[in-house]
Amino acid sequence: MENFKIEVDGDGIALVTFDVPGRSMNTLTASVIKEIGEVVETIKSDAAIKGAVITSGKTTGFCAGADLGELGGSGGLGGGKPGEEGLKAAFEAGFALNKAFRALETCGKPVAAAVNGLAMGGGLEITLACHYRVVADNPKIQLALPEAKVGLLPGAGGTQRLPRLMGVMAAAPYLLEGKSMKPAEALALKVVHEVVPAGQEVEAAKTWIKTKGDPVAPWDKKDFKIPGGGPYSAGGSQVFVMGNAMLRKTTYGNYPAQLNIMKAVYEGLQVPFDAALRIETRYFLKTMMSAQAKGMIRTLFLSLQELGKGSGRPAGVPHYDVKKVAVLGAGMMGAGIAYVQAMAGIETVLIDQTQEAADKGKGYAEGLVKKAVSRGKMTPEKGEAILALIHPTADYADVKGSDLVVEAVFENREVKASVTKLAEAQLADTAIFGSNTSTLPITGLAKASVRPASFIGIHFFSPVDKMGLVELIMGDETSQEALAKSIDYVLKIKKTPIVVNDSRGFYTSRCFGTFVQEGMELLADGYAPAIIDNVGRATGMPRGPLEMHDDVALDLSYKIAQQTKKDLGDKYEERPFTTIIEKMVEGEGRYGRKNGKGFYDYPENGPKTLWPGLAKLAPVKIAEVDKAGIEEIRTRLLYRQAVEAARCFEEGVITDPREADVGAILGWGFAPWTGGPVSLIDGVGVAKFVEACDALAQKYGARFAPPQLLRDMAAKGETFYSRFGVKEKAAA
Ligand code: NAD
Numbered sequence: 062m063e064n065f066k067i068e069v070d071g072d073g074i075a076l077v078t079f080d081v082p083g084r085s086m087n088t089l090t091a092s093v094i095k096e097i098g099e100v101v102e103t104i105k106s107d108a109a110i111k112g113a114v115i116t117s118g119k120t121t122g123f124c125a126g127a128d129l130g131e132l133g134g135s136g137g138l139g140g141g142k143p144g145e146e147g148l149k150a151a152f153e154a155g156f157a158l159n160k161a162f163r164a165l166e167t168c169g170k171p172v173a174a175a176v177n178g179l180a181m182g183g184g185l186e187i188t189l190a191c192h193y194r195v196v197a198d199n200p201k202i203q204l205a206l207p208e209a210k211v212g213l214l215p216g217a218g219g220t221q222r223l224p225r226l227m228g229v230m231a232a233a234p235y236l237l238e239g240k241s242m243k244p245a246e247a248l249a250l251k252v253v254h255e256v257v258p259a260g261q262e263v264e265a266a267k268t269w270i271k272t273k274g275d276p277v278a279p280w281d282k283k284d285f286k287i288p289g290g291g292p293y294s295a296g297g298s299q300v301f302v303m304g305n306a307m308l309r310k311t312t313y314g315n316y317p318a319q320l321n322i323m324k325a326v327y328e329g330l331q332v333p334f335d336a337a338l339r340i341e342t343r344y345f346l347k348t349m350m351s352a353q354a355k356g357m358i359r360t361l362f363l364s365l366q367e368l369g370k371g372s373g374r375p376a377g378v379p380h381y382d383v384k385k386v387a388v389l390g391a392g393m394m395g396a397g398i399a400y401v402q403a404m405a406g407i408e409t410v411l412i413d414q415t416q417e418a419a420d421k422g423k424g425y426a427e428g429l430v431k432k433a434v435s436r437g438k439m440t441p442e443k444g445e446a447i448l449a450l451i452h453p454t455a456d457y458a459d460v461k462g463s464d465l466v467v468e469a470v471f472e473n474r475e476v477k478a479s480v481t482k483l484a485e486a487q488l489a490d491t492a493i494f495g496s497n498t499s500t501l502p503i504t505g506l507a508k509a510s511v512r513p514a515s516f517i518g519i520h521f522f523s524p525v526d527k528m529g530l531v532e533l534i535m536g537d538e539t540s541q542e543a544l545a546k547s548i549d550y551v552l553k554i555k556k557t558p559i560v561v562n563d564s565r566g567f568y569t570s571r572c573f574g575t576f577v578q579e580g581m582e583l584l585a586d587g588y589a590p591a592i593i594d595n596v597g598r599a600t601g602m603p604r605g606p607l608e609m610h611d612d613v614a615l616d617l618s619y620k621i622a623q624q625t626k627k628d629l630g631d632k633y634e635e636r637p638f639t640t641i642i643e644k645m646v647e648g649e650g651r652y653g654r655k656n657g658k659g660f661y662d663y664p665e666n667g668p669k670t671l672w673p674g675l676a677k678l679a680p681v682k683i684a685e686v687d688k689a690g691i692e693e694i695r696t697r698l699l700y701r702q703a704v705e706a707a708r709c710f711e712e713g714v715i716t717d718p719r720e721a722d723v724g725a726i727l728g729w730g731f732a733p734w735t736g737g738p739v740s741l742i743d744g745v746g747v748a749k750f751v752e753a754c755d756a757l758a759q760k761y762g763a764r765f766a767p768p769q770l771l772r773d774m775a776a777k778g779e780t781f782y783s784r785f786g787v788k789e790k791a792a793a
Pocket of ligand 1: 389390391392393395412413414468469470471472473476480497498499500521522523
């Protein structure tokens with residue numbers, strides 16, 4: 062065997078060490094699954110073996126679970142054969158782990174898991190199939206079944222063993238939300254039997270085998286009862302009734318994984334264990350084959366991982382280690398950027414117009430560090446070292462020696478031009494200048510630069526310390542070298558970069574804007590605001606379009622509209638909703654959440670309520686909608702964003718489907734269940750999507766008209782991922 066080593070000691074206890082060669086972490090690859098069968102066979106048939114302890118040979122952890130790369134890979138389970146035969150092959154492949162783990166559980170000899178590090182997904186499930194679990198006492202160890210987070214169902218016994226160990230109610234958050242537990246918590250919840258000082262797991266496991274070693278799982282014993290009762294007990298049935306309602310409330314039926322997990326638990330708990338495992342595999346496959354799971358695995362796992370390794374980085378440029386960065390403007394964005402840089406060990410010069418303003422910007426990092434220290438998440442020494450990296454100043458001479466500049470002053474061309482000149486005067490030729498503008502085209506801003514090849518857009522999202530995405534914007538003259546260096550910077554501050562070309566609103570703000578605008582269109586059409594936001598949330602977006610508009614600020618959106626009107630001239634299309642916004646901002650001083658007055662009122666204590674005055678500006682004509690009406694609103698809100706993403710491809714604003722999907726979910730919270738707007742179109746089918754958009758365009762106007770690119774793709778039967786595939790980066 063290449064993945065397992067078996068050593069039998071003088072007491073006849075086999076120590077099975079799990080250690081996948083050539084990898085830093087154990088995962089359940091096809092070869093591992095095959096060898097687990099051999100391990101079980103050895104334990105079972107070798108008369109010299111009295112019991113076994115399974116541990117990991119990795120210092121990084123016990124096992125990270127299934128290899129999602131293999132699972133999400135082409136063909137799918139069982140090789141993706143069609144028809145009855147394909148289904149059978151898929152079932153056999155999907156059942157393989159359950160079969161192997163069940164064989165381990167029923168091998169007739171006691172088996173203990175000695176967990177010396179993180180155990181996730183199938184990695185935790187193999188331990189649940191052991192008769193005894195010992196975990197090292199290290200609060201950093203996570204034990205979890207995180208499948209639901211990427212749209213999957215724990216398919217190696219997790220949905221059956223966990224509720225039988227801890228009860229349905231207690232198991233729910235671990236199964237449905239992928240919540241993780243630390244060793245002490247797992248002990249309290251009776252998921253593990255012993256927590257021992259690190260390094261003593263194997264010894265403790267062996268002691269159990271020698272002294273108590275029981276080779277029968279609790280659910281294989283005659284008197285077994287599910288803690289808290291099964292689905293038909295008084296307590297159990299309540300859990301499922303409530304659980305269903307909660308599930309509806311939190312997922313709006315968008316996520317098949319959660320629903321299928323509930324079904325697998327509900328049905329599985331009513332039958333003998335072997336049948337339960339087969340039920341689990343059926344739901345596992347059903348979930349796996351859903352468009353949602355495919356999209357989510359690809360975007361939220363595979364693509365995110367690839368972009369996080371800099372897959373969009375032009376080859377041939379040596380790694381650029383950014384050690385010192387000047388941040389211009391210590392406002393909300395600049396202060397956040399300074400903090401994440403310091404956290405990554407980057408010396409940061411934080412500049413504002415006055416020393417006082419710069420100090421105030423550093424105050425933001427001071428606040429966050431203080432909080433972390435008080436919560437015991439950071440030592441005071443570490444906190445001080447981080448803060449010492451931020452030098453607040455009003456003197457541009459301090460920019461000298463910076464490898465990169467991030468400009469985050471007011472959103473004003475003249476102010477930006479003036480600070481660009483001041484900073485560039487101090488910069489070495491090799492340094493990069495990045496602007497954090499949210500709306501101004503980069504090529505235009507680069508006109509103030511004497512070195513436009515090194516000028517790039519570095520667009521952060523607010524709040525900077527929480528948002529994982531950075532959108533890099535190429536101006537007409539931005540060089541591949543500047544891009545490569547900027548990607549190195551983004552990776553160093555532990556964010557995910559996407560690369561886009563210059564356009565009004567770039568990629569993220571442009572597409573997000575259409576969601577907010579479609580909310581306004583619905584309002585102007587006469588839909589009751591509560592319907593708009595409720596259905597908006599039910600699409601899987603984090604909030605409804607009116608709520609989000611309030612968050613962004615109505616005056617900002619008004620200002621952007623005025624500027625766009627000025628820039629586009631005759632091409633600007635006036636919409637009925639623009640007068641609503643104009644009256645709200647100009648007439649009523651309603652700027653959104655920031656002044657407590659937007660579509661909603663924001664009382665100091667208590668939840669927000671709809672502003673009663675809105676009814677006068679936008680009279681309600683449609684106060685009730687049926688199922689078809691809801692579907693229509695839902696489609697308008699989602700397809701409007703997706704068709705804009707498709708236009709971005711046609712115009713070359715974005716070129717890589719992975720970046721489009723990851724950028725949408727991380728950047729503006731596009732409904733994660735879809736896998737992103739591009740996966741949404743691919744999942745629906747391009748031809749069907751075009752047809753639906755044509756119908757919407759007929760009814761509501763050109764904003765839904767599908768671009769020629771989509772018609773071409775439909776004619777050729779292409780998908781975004783097949784047509785654009787992985788971007789070939791030109792060597793610099
Ligand atoms: P802000 O008003 O909070 O901060 C701007 C800061 O720049 C102020 O502290 C101001 O004193 C300073 N400043 C102005 N002129 C200066 C000069 N000549 N030299 C030095 N400092 C100067 O604004 P913000 O929200 O932090 O936005 C900054 C930039 O980031 C804008 O371009 C904005 O469009 C962009 N942006 C904002 C967001 C957001 O959500 N707020 C998101 C992405 C990008």
